[in-house]
Amino acid sequence: MKIQAPPTSQEDLLMRAHRLAGLCLADVASELKVNVPHNFKRHKGWSGQLIECYLGATAGSKPEQDFVELGIELKTLPLSYALRPLETTYVCYAPLRHMMGVTWETSNVRNKLQKVLWIPIQGERDIPPGERIIGSPILWQPSAKQSLLMQQDWEELMDMISLGQVESITARIGQVLQLRPKAADGSALTEAIGNNGSTILTRPRGFYLRKEFTQSVLDGAF
DNA sequence: AGCTGATCATAC
DNA sequence: GTATGATCAGCT
Numbered sequence: 001m002k003i004q005a006p007p008t009s010q011e012d013l014l015m016r017a018h019r020l021a022g023l024c025l026a027d028v029a030s031e032l033k034v035n036v037p038h039n040f041k042r043h044k045g046w047s048g049q050l051i052e053c054y055l056g057a058t059a060g061s062k063p064e065q066d067f068v069e070l071g072i073e074l075k076t077l078p079l080s081y082a083l084r085p086l087e088t089t090y091v092c093y094a095p096l097r098h099m100m101g102v103t104w105e106t107s108n109v110r111n112k113l114q115k116v117l118w119i120p121i122q123g124e125r126d127i128p129p130g131e132r133i134i135g136s137p138i139l140w141q142p143s144a145k146q147s148l149l150m151q152q153d154w155e156e157l158m159d160m161i162s163l164g165q166v167e168s169i170t171a172r173i174g175q176v177l178q179l180r181p182k183a184a185d186g187s188a189l190t191e192a193i194g195n196n197g198s199t200i201l202t203r204p205r206g207f208y209l210r211k212e213f214t215q216s217v218l219d220g221a222f
Numbered sequence: 223a224g225c226t227g228a229t230c231a232t233a234c
Numbered sequence: 235g236t237a238t239g240a241t242c243a244g245c246t
Contacts, residue, residue: 181228
């Protein structure tokens with residue numbers, strides 16, 4: 001895969017992102033010399049990593065923004081024919097223990113979502129990955145209202161985790177954020193707080209943004 | 223049909 | 235296992 005130099009500024013990043021608009025994923029893949037999968041069953045993160053690479057993000061699994069120097073997180077967003085989000089958006093791993101002292105202000109969720117460069121991409125399953133068209137980038141910062149909604153959900157979910165109720169959290173909790181399993185498979189286990197402060201083993205979880213919320217991001221951009 | 227819970231690939 | 239990139243697919 002061809003390696004791209006990292007963007008030197010927000011303007012540089014936006015300029016590169018705008019160059020992607022109107023291209024299909026196969027165009028970008030060919031420029032970077034990578035193969036295009038026939039479907040995403042075994043290549044679920046392919047689009048995101050392709051765009052990351054094109055925009056010069058440092059490939060890594062560190063719990064921080066894609067462009068730390070610019071304070072910007074990159075997210076691709078699969079859209080339906082009606083231009084609505086087809087999937088929830090993964091934000092980050094959820095701490096299930098040792099989270100005392102962590103507040104919304106210092107949380108990984110807030111840090112990552114302070115400024116996001118959204119790259120919309122056609123996501124209907126009947127469109128082969130390579131033929132999917134990339135849309136215009138949206139540089140977004142949460143409004144006061146959006147930020148408050150996220151904070152409320154984060155605090156509710158973190159309270160439950162702190163109180164040893166992680167096992168009773170379902171994806172139905174939260175207005176805009178939700179907590180769902182995030183692991184390779186059902187055999188993955190991690191330590192969490194259980195009843196009476198005991199330590200239990202449970203499936204790792206991650207924070208996700210609901211589709212209705214990312215829709216509000218798209219709406220605000222037009 | 224859409225959502226929730228499960229799953230896939232990769233780096234370290 | 236932790237954490238990134240996400241989408242899949244069974245069930246309601």
